[in-house]
Amino acid sequence: MRFRTEQRLDDDVAERGFTLGDIPGTLWTPGSATAPVPLILLGHPGGLDRMYPRLLARARSAVAQGYAAATIELPGAGDRPRSPAADQARADLRRVLAAGEPVDDGIVDRLVLPLVDAAVPEWQALLDALPALPGIGGPVGYSGGVISIGVRLGVVEPRITAALLYAGSFVPRAIVDQARRFTIPVQVLLQWDDEWNDRQMALDLFDALGSGEKTLHANMGGHTGVPAFEADEANRFFARHLR
C-alpha cells in the first residue's frame, strides 16, 4: 500500500489517497488521532470519482462516530481495466429491464459472479494492509455497495464483525445459497419500490442469511431514494457491534 495524496478536511478528517498494488483507494481517519479506532469498509457500485461525494459524506459520518473508513475501486470500474464480458452483461441487463422483460439468471450470473470473485480478494488484501497502520485497530465493519460482494466477504472473511448491506442489485442464486453460511450480525437496507431490483430475490436473500441477528429495513423512495434517517440507523447498528 502506497499513499499518494494527503489532505486535512475542514472538520478534522484526514483523507489519504493510496494504491494497493494497482488498485486506487481512499482512507479517512480522525485528524486528531488518539487511541486506535475500528474500521468501516465502504462498499459502492464502482466508480470512485463518480461516487466521491456520497462516499465522502459516509466517511465523514463514520469518522464523526469514532471510526476510520476506507474504500477501494472495484474491478473493471473507474480507471481500472474494463471487463468486456461484464460490460456486455451490463448492457444485456439494461436492455432487458428497459424492455420490461424478466431478468434471467444467466445475465445476473455473468454480471455479478466474476465481479464477486475478483473483488473479494482485493478487499481482503485491503484488510491485510490497513490494520497495520497506526490509529486503526479493533473490529471491522462492512457497509453498502454491491450486496453480493458483501455477502461473500462476510462468509469468507472472519475479520469482518458486522455488515450493513444494501439490497439494491440483482443477486445470483449461488450467492443466495452461500448466504446460509453468513453468520455475522447484519442489517439489510431494501428500497421496497426499487425500479432496478428484484424485490423477491432480495427477500429470499434476507431469508437465507444465516445470522442469528439480522434486521431488514425496507423503505419507499425508489433506488436512489433511501431516506436520510437511515444514515443514523446505520450509525446505531455499528455502534451496537463495533464498540
Add this chain to the structure above:
Amino acid sequence: MRFRTEQRLDDDVAERGFTLGDIPGTLWTPGSATAPVPLILLGHPGGLDRMYPRLLARARSAVAQGYAAATIELPGAGDRPRSPAADQARADLRRVLAAGEPVDDGIVDRLVLPLVDAAVPEWQALLDALPALPGIGGPVGYSGGVISIGVRLGVVEPRITAALLYAGSFVPRAIVDQARRFTIPVQVLLQWDDEWNDRQMALDLFDALGSGEKTLHANMGGHTGVPAFEADEANRFFARHLR
C-alpha cells in the same frame, strides 16, 4: 369518561384508570404538566391486566419522550363480556396451528373482522374524550396491538397522524384490500421467524399500505423476541411525526 383511580408513579408519571362507558382504560401523562403534549394510543392484543407490565413500560417510555399515552380494553377481552364466536374462532386457529395445517381465510375472518368492527369505534370514542382533557393536545399516534385494528383505524380516523404497527397476527384479506386507503406515515414491525404468524401475508399487507412514507423493520427472535433496540426505533419514528 370517568376517572376511577389515580396514582403518581416514582418517575413523575401520573397514571389514571378510567371507564369509557363500560370499557376500562388507562391514561398516563407527565406528572408535572406543562404545555399540552401529543398523545400515543397504545394498542395491545387484549387483556389489560395481563399486558399491564409491558403497557406500563411503553407508557413510561412515551411520557419520557414528552407524550401522553392511553389504552382501553379490547372487546371480548379482560373483564369485558366474552364473544363465543371469537372464542370458537381462536380455538379453531390454535388447533390448526398446533396441527401444522394451513390457516384458511374463513378462520381469520371469523376471528379478526368482528373484533375490528367492534374495537375501532371504541378507540374513536376514546379520541373524542381524551383531547378534551387539559395537558393533552396536538397530533395523535397509534402504536402496536392487533395490526388489523391499526390499519382500519388509520383508514377511517383522520385524527391519527402516524402509526407504528406490529405485524404479529393473521390479517383478513379484506383488511389487506382496505390498506390501499391507509396513507399516513407508518412503520411496521415484523418478526421474520414469527411462529404464530403468516410472513407472506404480513409482507402483502406492507406492500398494500398506501402510505408514501412506509418503513418495514424485520428482525429475528420469534413472536415475543422483538429486539430491545426497536423501542428506541419507535421513539425516533414518533419524534419524526408527532413533533
